[in-house]
Amino acid sequence: MxxxxxxxxxxxxxxxxxxxxxxxxxxxxxxxxxxxxxxxxxxxxxxxxxxxxxxxxxxxxxxxxxxxxxxxxxxxxxxxxxxxxxRAWPRLWALVTDPRAFLEAAEACPGLSRLGFEALSAEYRSGGKPLPPRxxxxxxxxxxxxxxxxxxxxxxx
Ligand code: SF4
Ligand code: SF4
Known part of the structure; x- marks a missing residue:
């Protein structure tokens, strides 16, 4: 993954x-x-x-x-x-669809906070590869x- x-x-x-x-x-x-x-x-x-x-x-x-x-x-x-x-982290359903869940996770994960919610969820919003189940x-x-x-x-x- x-x-x-x-x-x-x-x-x-x-x-x-x-x-x-x-x-x-x-x-x-x-x-x-x-x-x-x-x-x-x-x-x-x-x-x-x-x-x-x-x-x-x-x-x-x-x-x-x-x-x-x-x-x-x-x-x-x-x-x-x-x-x-x-293996899937951070491509988790909640993190790419819910900004609040993302923010909570980003408090713990510096890689995520650098990336930002918009960038993480872009693939999902553009209809890219299906995301893994939540x-x-x-x-x-x-x-x-x-x-x-x-x-x-x-x-x-
Ligand atoms: S939580 Fe971390 S140490 Fe534990 S199995 Fe997953 S990647 Fe390995
Ligand atoms: S930056 Fe830290 S919290 Fe985020 S995925 Fe890597 S080891 Fe985990």
Whole structure:
């Protein structure tokens, strides 16, 4: 997934700070485990929590500010196989369609604040490539053939 035109990540790591909502399906968790030289149970024991939906959520370090446990030394330990939502950032439905959601995100992401809402949403407004669905959890559940539990649904076509 290519980043939006004009967006430059400043590698500050803010987007990996304890907000939760980072999910992997079984295939993604297995790929992450292979990347780290672990098996799936070993990966689960250290980094993941299995949800009733069957998805795995990536754990954060303790405390409200704790980074994702996969964020070490200023980088993502599983960068080449990182979760869908991490690959998609900041091309999230809410950020390209809702200026208020954008501003909130831009407070944390200096790359976004430099880019600006108009530039980020330009591709969407000009009818460019379809944007990813707004709920990445829903995408993973659908891929896995599981029933959705909550989430925000899909954008209109
Ligand atoms: S918060 Fe923005 S600038 Fe910082 S690492 Fe994440 S994407 Fe890059
Ligand atoms: S999986 Fe990687 S990119 Fe995603 S939040 Fe964790 S450290 Fe950041």
């Amino acid at each position: 290519t980043p939006p035109r004009g967006f430059r990540c400043l590698m500050c790591g803010e987007c990996c700070r304890g907000r939760g909502g980072v999910y992997l399906d079984r295939e993604g968790a297995a790929a992450a485990a292979r990347h780290l030289g672990l098996d799936l149970p070993g990966m689960e024991a250290v980094f993941l929590e299995r949800e009733p939906s069957g998805l795995y959520s990536v754990l954060n370090a303790p405390g409200p500010e704790g980074h994702c446990l996969l964020f070490r030394g200023g980088q993502c330990l599983i960068h080449p196989v990182k979760p869908l939502v991490c 709920s990445y959890k829903a995408v993973l559940l659908a891929r896995s053939g599981m029933r959705r539990q909550g989430g925000h649904g899909f954008p209109p076509a």
